[in-house]
Amino acid sequence: MKIQLKHRPDLPTQGELNKISNLVILLPERASTAPWPAFPFKETIKNRLKQNDYKLNSKTTMCADLPNETGTRLSLSSVGPDLSTFELLRLARRHADIHLAQNPRHVTIIMPGVRQRALRHRAAEALLSAFLGGAAPMPSCKSKPGAGKRLRSLTCHGLDERFDFRRVEAECAGNALARELTALPPNRLTPLMYRQRIRKLCREQGWKMRFLNHKALEKLNAGAFLAVAQGSPERDAGMVCVSYTPTRGKNRKPLTLVGKGICYDTGGVNLKPARHMHGMHEDMQGSAVALGALLALSRMKVPFPVHCWLALAQNHIGPRAYKQNDVVTACNGTTIEVMHTDAEGRMVLADTLALAARDKPALMIDYATLTGACIYALSTRYSGAFTNQAHYIQPLIEAGRASGERVWPFPLDGDFEEALESKIADIKQCTLDGEADHILAARFLQRFAGKAPWIHIDLSAGNHKGGLAHIPTDYTGFGVRLTLNLLLDQKIME
Numbered sequence: 001m002k003i004q005l006k007h008r009p010d011l012p013t014q015g016e017l018n019k020i021s022n023l024v025i026l027l028p029e030r031a032s033t034a035p036w037p038a039f040p041f042k043e044t045i046k047n048r049l050k051q052n053d054y055k056l057n058s059k060t061t062m063c064a065d066l067p068n069e070t071g072t073r074l075s076l077s078s079v080g081p082d083l084s085t086f087e088l089l090r091l092a093r094r095h096a097d098i099h100l101a102q103n104p105r106h107v108t109i110i111m112p113g114v115r116q117r118a119l120r121h122r123a124a125e126a127l128l129s130a131f132l133g134g135a136a137p138m139p140s141c142k143s144k145p146g147a148g149k150r151l152r153s154l155t156c157h158g159l160d161e162r163f164d165f166r167r168v169e170a171e172c173a174g175n176a177l178a179r180e181l182t183a184l185p186p187n188r189l190t191p192l193m194y195r196q197r198i199r200k201l202c203r204e205q206g207w208k209m210r211f212l213n214h215k216a217l218e219k220l221n222a223g224a225f226l227a228v229a230q231g232s233p234e235r236d237a238g239m240v241c242v243s244y245t246p247t248r249g250k251n252r253k254p255l256t257l258v259g260k261g262i263c264y265d266t267g268g269v270n271l272k273p274a275r276h277m278h279g280m281h282e283d284m285q286g287s288a289v290a291l292g293a294l295l296a297l298s299r300m301k302v303p304f305p306v307h308c309w310l311a312l313a314q315n316h317i318g319p320r321a322y323k324q325n326d327v328v329t330a331c332n333g334t335t336i337e338v339m340h341t342d343a344e345g346r347m348v349l350a351d352t353l354a355l356a357a358r359d360k361p362a363l364m365i366d367y368a369t370l371t372g373a374c375i376y377a378l379s380t381r382y383s384g385a386f387t388n389q390a391h392y393i394q395p396l397i398e399a400g401r402a403s404g405e406r407v408w409p410f411p412l413d414g415d416f417e418e419a420l421e422s423k424i425a426d427i428k429q430c431t432l433d434g435e436a437d438h439i440l441a442a443r444f445l446q447r448f449a450g451k452a453p454w455i456h457i458d459l460s461a462g463n464h465k466g467g468l469a470h471i472p473t474d475y476t477g478f479g480v481r482l483t484l485n486l487l488l489d490q491k492i493m494e
């Protein structure tokens with residue numbers, strides 16, 4: 001169900017306000033000491049603050065009901081220009097939580113006295129994203145489903161025509177798609193079901209789809225991918241390539257997005273213990289983020305082609321499953337000594353990156369829930385960023401800061417690869433001691449990305465307990481906002 005986003009330049013009148021069920025108020029910082037701007041019910045709210053000895057700032061959010069006939073539920077904070085996007089998104093989520101708990105049809109946002117246009121627009125972007133993120137329906141398998149989400153419109157006062165509603169909608173739709181797919185239980189999103197879902201999306205969005213099945217991958221000598229896929233009793237694994245072609249700019253070099261889509265990761269022969277296997281249906285989140293980013297970019301009608309390569313498989317145990325000490329050959333001829341069957345992500349990505357790079361993309365970005373080492377290094381608040389282009393490092397940090405999906409870069413110096421020297425093959429898949437595994441994984445992948453300008457995002461922030469920034473679910477869909485910022489604001493492809 002579509003939620004309408006509207007804007008009005010002026011404040012609502014007292015009469016209009018009396019009919020509003022849910023109201024968000026943002027005031028400028030220091031409004032508690034400075035004279036307050038005029039707006040309806042100002043004195044009532046001021047008294048309420050005083051009675052409760054309430055300090056108005058960006059860290060807290062007051063919740064109250066107005067003494068009018070509707071009993072308007074209001075939430076109130078103050079905002080200042082120094083707030084980071086991450087903090088703004090967190091603030092926005094507190095407001096969204098207050099109102100969405102009432103399941104309203106309509107929410108109104110006002111920002112009286114917030115004079116800087118840039119701050120008004122940033123705050124509105126954060127609030128609309130938090131409401132859309134909180135209202136997005138997520139999968140539920142309860143036999144008695146709860147009440148559906150009723151939110152139909154959001155009106156933001158104090159914006160002008162230059163506010164980009166399309167961007168907000170595109171990012172939120174991309175994030176919601178990524179999260180919805182990630183949340184699906186593993187028996188409801190097998191590689192086959194995933195592919196059917198993607199086919200439906202392609203029909204809706206006008207994208208082209210190609211599928212490389214086992215047979216096609218055998219012909220291409222994609223031995224690293226197939227090593228992982230061969231453990232599954234069903235032969236439903238494969239690579240999906242979805243393409244968006246713009247009406248203008250179709251001859252430009254493409255942007256290529258690559259995603260790890262392990263629909264279930266048991267760890268393989270090196271089986272995970274229960275505590276670590278729980279939640280491993282989320283090991284396909286990289287592919288879901290790639291698809292979400294594609295959806296957002298195609299809704300933004302970006303003027304360059306986008307290819308999205310998804311490595312869909314499961315990592316199973318079984319008589320045919322690959323094992324330690326196996327040596328397999330990837331499609332670029334590299335021989336790989338298998339060290340640990342739970343490092344399957346880099347195996348499927350190796351062949352996927354190598355095949356995707358054959359399109360000679362202007363930029364290739366891959367997303368993967370790849371290593372525990374990245375979580376140890378950064379926690380689940382940040383994701384790790386790696387690139388073979390030194391001049392991307394600053395824009396990556398800036399895109400993380402500006403989008404609120406924060407990333408931090410890691411080194412990729414050549415001597416790291418000494419740890420991956422193999423006596424029998426060209427390279428080891430990983431080491432068994434695990435030191436700097438996130439860096440070794442990226443070094444390993446770099447061999448397959450070849451000469452393409454390449455960014456690798458290790459999604460350590462793919463699952464953060466209690467949600468992250470404006471996102472209320474544990475699974476975050478992290479990466480869609482970051483990607484749009486990299487391309488549309490940092491203009492990294494230009």
Ligand SMILES: [Zn+2]
Binds near residue numbers: 341344
């Ligand atoms: Zn694994």
